[in-house]
Amino acid sequence: MKDSLGVAVIGAGMAGRAHAAAYRTAPSLYDPTLPPVRLVSIADVNAGFGELAARRFGYERHDLSWQAIAEADDIDVVSVVIANSLHREVVQGLLDAGKHVLCEKPMSDTLDEARAMADHAVGAGSLARIGFTFRRTPGIAYIRDLIHSGVLGRVLHFSGRYWTDYGCSPSAPMSWRYQGGPGSGALADVGSHLSYVAEFLGGAISEVSGGRLDTVIRARPVPLGAVMGHDHGAVSDVLEPVENDDYAAFSVAFADAGGALEVSRVAAGHANSLMFEVFCENGSATFDQRRPAEIGLFLRDDPARDGFRQVILGPQHPYLAGGLAMDAPSVGFGQNDAFAYQARAFLEEVAGLPEADSLPRCATFDEGVHNMEILSAVATSAANGGAGVPVPSGTHHTDPHHGKVLS
Numbered sequence: 560m561k562d563s564l565g566v567a568v569i570g571a572g573m574a575g576r577a578h579a580a581a582y583r584t585a586p587s588l589y590d591p592t593l594p595p596v597r598l599v600s601i602a603d604v605n606a607g608f609g610e611l612a613a614r615r616f617g618y619e620r621h622d623l624s625w626q627a628i629a630e631a632d633d634i635d636v637v638s639v640v641i642a643n644s645l646h647r648e649v650v651q652g653l654l655d656a657g658k659h660v661l662c663e664k665p666m667s668d669t670l671d672e673a674r675a676m677a678d679h680a681v682g683a684g685s686l687a688r689i690g691f692t693f694r695r696t697p698g699i700a701y702i703r704d705l706i707h708s709g710v711l712g713r714v715l716h717f718s719g720r721y722w723t724d725y726g727c728s729p730s731a732p733m734s735w736r737y738q739g740g741p742g743s744g745a746l747a748d749v750g751s752h753l754s755y756v757a758e759f760l761g762g763a764i765s766e767v768s769g770g771r772l773d774t775v776i777r778a779r780p781v782p783l784g785a786v787m788g789h790d791h792g793a794v795s796d797v798l799e800p801v802e803n804d805d806y807a808a809f810s811v812a813f814a815d816a817g818g819a820l821e822v823s824r825v826a827a828g829h830a831n832s833l834m835f836e837v838f839c840e841n842g843s844a845t846f847d848q849r850r851p852a853e854i855g856l857f858l859r860d861d862p863a864r865d866g867f868r869q870v871i872l873g874p875q876h877p878y879l880a881g882g883l884a885m886d887a888p889s890v891g892f893g894q895n896d897a898f899a900y901q902a903r904a905f906l907e908e909v910a911g912l913p914e915a916d917s918l919p920r921c922a923t924f925d926e927g928v929h930n931m932e933i934l935s936a937v938a939t940s941a942a943n944g945g946a947g948v949p950v951p952s953g954t955h956h957t958d959p960h961h962g963k964v965l966s
């Protein structure tokens with residue numbers, strides 16, 4: 560094991576700050592089994608964003624380019640948290656420099672680029688992983704446990720939505736999120752999350768059908784300054800065309816179940832609503848990201864049979880015992896905590912801690928490609944009047960998801 564791990568984050572935007580904070584928290588989750596983690600640099604082409612994030616989260620410095628991170632001898636681990644279309648160049652450059660890379664979802668802006676990244680990673684001497692953050696959500700991990708243990712049993716039907724409203728105002732400024740080919744909009748942005756959550760619970764998706772992509776706000780104003788995340792700032796009178804989807808919907812086939820997924824960035828009132836119901840042979844479970852510290856559970860053999868009961872997540876559920884500073888019942892849990900567990904898992908793997916003593920590993924680049932194959936199949940389905948489109952089988956089911964959190 561190395562004496563210490565030097566960490567950097569590329570991108571000081573909305574999610575970059577979550578990564579920066581997560582590396583700060585990761586060593587304090589669970590027992591201190593990691594080597595010392597040095598918070599070295601945050602790189603952003605926007606000097607102000609990088610400098611502020613570095614100071615806020617206690618990083619030693621900030622840099623202006625990914626190349627500076629690649630060349631730095633004091634950095635071992637790098638999160639890539641910039642626009643999807645930039646992932647390939649940066650990830651490959653970092654892998655060539657021997658850095659361990661945690662890339663944000665979706666893996667890239669096109670399936671071809673993602674496949675090229677995975678091919679490149681095969682030859683790398685360092686780790687390449689992708690952040691599927693919602694797998695770290697205790698409620699979602701618990702529902703998966705209930706399915707796999709047989710309490711809920713085999714999935715019969717999955718119904719999921721990821722509704723956001725960052726684009727519901729026509730004055731929301733143009734940004735990289737509105738540029739790219741079919742399916743690179745809401746589908747890639749939040750449909751990527753919903754797709755891997757659906758597979759996390761229901762198993763591999765073998766076909767999509769009924770694909771539909773709609774662009775409902777067709778032009779957006781050019782911002783007058785830098786835009787971070789979903790921020791609204793001052794805009795000019797100049798409009799640019801929106802190139803990709805505001806709304807997407809599709810049906811999925813699992814091995815022996817079906818489901819429907821719907822995503823939006825124009826669902827006013829739903830800032831960040833990942834919601835699903837999963838119906839199984841012995842009952843059903845519900846999850847709503849707005850109330851992430853609970854799930855709804857209905858079991859058919861419950862004598863009362865009076866509908867869903869609220870299960871408040873606590874130390875007896877995945878991730879929480881020993882993982883939060885105060886791991887008592889009902890202390891709550893949020894999306895930022897999931898980033899911290901994700902960072903911890905990545906650092907554990909980089910440090911060479913045995914898998915059995917670690918958090919479930921982060922997703923591989925093969926899983927990232929498979930996720931992109933689902934998104935690509937939806938776009939193909941949409942372009943062909945909703946036709947069924949097969950999804951190549953992925954390797955994601957070979958990853959055991961049970962680590963110390965459940966022991």
Ligand SMILES: NC(=O)c1ccc[n+]([C@@H]2O[C@H](COP(=O)([O-])OP(=O)(O)OC[C@H]3O[C@@H](n4cnc5c(N)ncnc54)[C@H](O)[C@@H]3O)[C@@H](O)[C@H]2O)c1
Pocket residue numbers: 569570571572573574575602603604605608623624625639640641642643645663664665690692748786787788789
């Ligand atoms: N896991 C999650 O829950 C989650 C949430 C939001 C975003 N994301 C993902 O994170 C990535 C970034 O999204 P975001 O919302 O943080 O974007 P953002 O627009 O808020 O931030 C991107 C940052 O990258 C900087 N940047 C642009 N080009 C750069 C370059 N060449 N080198 C260094 N910095 C550069 C910009 O100045 C900006 O600060 C995307 O892949 C997105 O899909 C994941």
